[in-house]
């Protein structure tokens with residue numbers, strides 16, 4: 001049974017993994033046997049995060065690049081081609097939040113949120129899938145959605161549009177790539193304790209609302225997403241395609 005979830009011999013790129021959910025997923029996949037490539041916007045923090053995993057005896061390396069920069073993403077994949085590194089698993093995790101009512105929102109802020117949370121998943125997965133298809137080896141694409149893939153909240157319009165887009169982009173990837181043995185799925189995390197949500201945790205009213213609106217009555221922890229990520233990255237999900245799995249403590253179930 002454990003071999004179903006074994007990621008030995010697989011290489012996984014996890015975008016936005018210098019901290020938060022991405023770091024927990026990188027650690028979890030590495031503990032399941034994968035070689036992991038960490039990413040973020042800064043060389044120093046990406047290198048430090050990779051070192052934290054390597055110090056545990058895990059197979060980790062880092063590569064900083066901006067996931068919204070098509071040329072930078074292409075250059076990273078070209079370098080891996082040159083080095084003989086084949087990406088078998090991609091987790092499109094990099095993301096940002098920006099809170100403002102729609103009527104006050106500048107187009108540039110809308111664009112930045114859409115580019116980082118949605119367009120980046122297309123740019124990165126496209127590079128990976130081209131190679132998976134050419135190799136004939138198949139692969140795994142895991143896109144990180146959100147509760148806002150399903151439910152809108154005030155003041156996070158572009159994030160909601162982007163994460164709703166992630167759900168349908170995941171289905172579009174399945175429609176085109178399933179025949180090449182690529183499984184594209186998404187994870188929709190609930191309210192998870194990370195830097196992104198620190199302003200919400202510090203807001204006593206919001207913190208109380210998160211607890212009272214969730215049947216689990218608490219925030220989630222980044223490591224609670226690892227089981228689903230390993231499942232979707234492994235042979236255990238070989239006939240699961242185009243799905244989004246919510247890991248939210250039951251929040252959507254009682255909406």
Ligand SMILES: NC(=O)c1ccc[n+]([C@@H]2O[C@H](COP(=O)([O-])OP(=O)(O)OC[C@H]3O[C@@H](n4cnc5c(N)ncnc54)[C@H](OP(=O)(O)O)[C@@H]3O)[C@@H](O)[C@H]2O)c1
Nearest residue numbers: 016018020021040041066067093094095146191192194196
């Ligand atoms: N926390 C939650 O409750 C929650 C809930 C639902 C969904 N999510 C989603 O889960 C993912 C991770 O969230 P998080 O809470 O872990 O966020 P976080 O703690 O703010 O970390 C975000 C990560 O993304 C990276 N990143 C941002 N823009 C990037 C870019 N242009 N290129 C490369 N890397 C970039 C950051 O890099 P730097 O370290 O260099 O800044 C950082 O490593 C996001 O997609 C988010 O929308 C989070």
